[in-house]
Amino acid sequence: MSELRAVGCEVRVFAGRLLADPETFLNASGRPFQVFTPFYRALVQRLTAAEPSVGSSAPDRMQGATSRLASASIGELGLLPTVSWDDGLRRAWTPGEAGAHLRLQRFLAGAVQNYAERRDRPDLDGVSRLSPHLHFGEISPRQVWHAAHAIPGAEPFLRQLAWREFSYHLLHHFPHTPVAPLRPQFASFPWRSDRHGLRAWQRGQTGYPLVDAGMRQLWSEGWVHNRVRMLVASFLTKDLLIPWQDGARWFWDTLVDADLANNTQGWQWTAGCGADAAPYFRVFNPVTQGMKFDPDGAYVRRWIPELARMPSEWIHRPWEAPAQTLADAGVRLGVTYPEPIVDHAFARDRALQAYHRITRR
Numbered sequence: 001m002s003e004l005r006a007v008g009c010e011v012r013v014f015a016g017r018l019l020a021d022p023e024t025f026l027n028a029s030g031r032p033f034q035v036f037t038p039f040y041r042a043l044v045q046r047l048t049a050a051e052p053s054v055g056s057s058a059p060d061r062m063q064g065a066t067s068r069l070a071s072a073s074i075g076e077l078g079l080l081p082t083v084s085w086d087d088g089l090r091r092a093w094t095p096g097e098a099g100a101h102l103r104l105q106r107f108l109a110g111a112v113q114n115y116a117e118r119r120d121r122p123d124l125d126g127v128s129r130l131s132p133h134l135h136f137g138e139i140s141p142r143q144v145w146h147a148a149h150a151i152p153g154a155e156p157f158l159r160q161l162a163w164r165e166f167s168y169h170l171l172h173h174f175p176h177t178p179v180a181p182l183r184p185q186f187a188s189f190p191w192r193s194d195r196h197g198l199r200a201w202q203r204g205q206t207g208y209p210l211v212d213a214g215m216r217q218l219w220s221e222g223w224v225h226n227r228v229r230m231l232v233a234s235f236l237t238k239d240l241l242i243p244w245q246d247g248a249r250w251f252w253d254t255l256v257d258a259d260l261a262n263n264t265q266g267w268q269w270t271a272g273c274g275a276d277a278a279p280y281f282r283v284f285n286p287v288t289q290g291m292k293f294d295p296d297g298a299y300v301r302r303w304i305p306e307l308a309r310m311p312s313e314w315i316h317r318p319w320e321a322p323a324q325t326l327a328d329a330g331v332r333l334g335v336t337y338p339e340p341i342v343d344h345a346f347a348r349d350r351a352l353q354a355y356h357r358i359t360r361r
């Protein structure tokens with residue numbers, strides 16, 4: 001901006017990517033919000049009082065450069081991979097404004113009505129998958145809000161959209177948070193260095209089926225369901241005690257919706273060191289999360305074909321299955337699918353001890 005102004009251009013900035021400008025949207029004491037519920041209440045109040053403009057439509061014509069500029073064609077830039085590793089991405093996404101609006105329309109015509117009951121189920125098609133489109137500005141949160149807010153039952157969905165606002169609000173006011181915890185006592189948290197554990201997590205080879213399914217979906221589609229993002233992040237930071245920054249970096253490299261505000265907030269929330277975060281002592285149990293949110297194991301079967309023939313009763317804890325059940329399903333633990341890389345009960349206690357070390361200081 002300063003460069004443009006220096007050469008005499010008029011520069012005007014609009015918070016079009018957001019519903020409320022973080023600079024001016026503050027709490028009653030004129031300070032940044034740090035708790036979601038009052039933030040959300042104030043946001044709804046503001047948007048009810050004055051609906052945000054959805055912006056102007058695209059101009060019919062734009063004045064381009066007057067002289068021809070030397071340039072390369074897109075093909076010449078060689079941006080597409082020569083070895084095809086991107087089939088999953090191609091199948092999952094239609095980048096661009098038209099794809100974004102089609103996704104919104106389909107979601108609003110169907111899944112939004114059952115969003116509250118289905119939004120936590122990775123085995124169902126219950127969420128909008130708008131995140132990459134929102135990130136790249138192919139659709140604006142104002143357009144989404146405008147289209148959804150009059151639909152009965154859409155409130156839980158709009159509340160999630162408000163989490164995105166909250167993340168941007170936090171990033172704006174606490175710009176150090178992509179690298180450092182918002183809660184300063186976490187700076188001295190006794191994280192472990194565990195290259196083997198990090199690699200197993202990245203590759204979906206931890207031996208915990210719901211964690212591994214999520215990490216393989218991430219690698220294939222560049223997207224993971226929110227419930228599973230929380231679980232895999234909890235597993236990395238609490239079961240393995242690996243710094244949340246390592247997880248955030250891997251997400252940054254692999255997500256199609258990688259977004260500095262949401263990714264930072266999501267990791268800090270799960271690790272317990274962010275604003276209005278999940279308490280550190282809340283450690284997700286990968287088995288009970290699986291039984292609750294993927295009750296028939298359909299999500300795990302989809303992403304872990306080695307476990308496809310496991311009965312639902314055992315699919316989230318194959319190491320406890322009777323030997324005959326494993327043999328019938330063609331599973332050889334430690335050969336076709338890993339044994340758990342850490343015992344969850346042990347890991348949970350270890351995490352709580354680590355946490356008590358920083359809270360006692």
Ligand SMILES: Cc1cc2nc3c(=O)[nH]c(=O)nc-3n(C[C@H](O)[C@H](O)[C@H](O)COP(=O)(O)OP(=O)(O)OC[C@H]3O[C@@H](n4cnc5c(N)ncnc54)[C@H](O)[C@@H]3O)c2cc1C
Nearest residue numbers: 127128129130131160161163164226229258259262263266
């Ligand atoms: C560890 C971790 C990392 C994350 N990293 C990212 C990231 O890099 N980019 C990203 O866009 N989201 C991130 N999220 C938030 C959330 O998981 C995704 O926004 C959501 O899963 C996208 O799917 P959807 O579009 O179907 O969401 P829907 O459930 O349909 O929600 C609609 C929109 O609301 C916003 N939203 C929903 N949940 C959240 C949330 N918990 N926090 C912030 N915004 C939310 C998103 O913009 C989303 O597109 C992360 C969450 C966690 C726990």
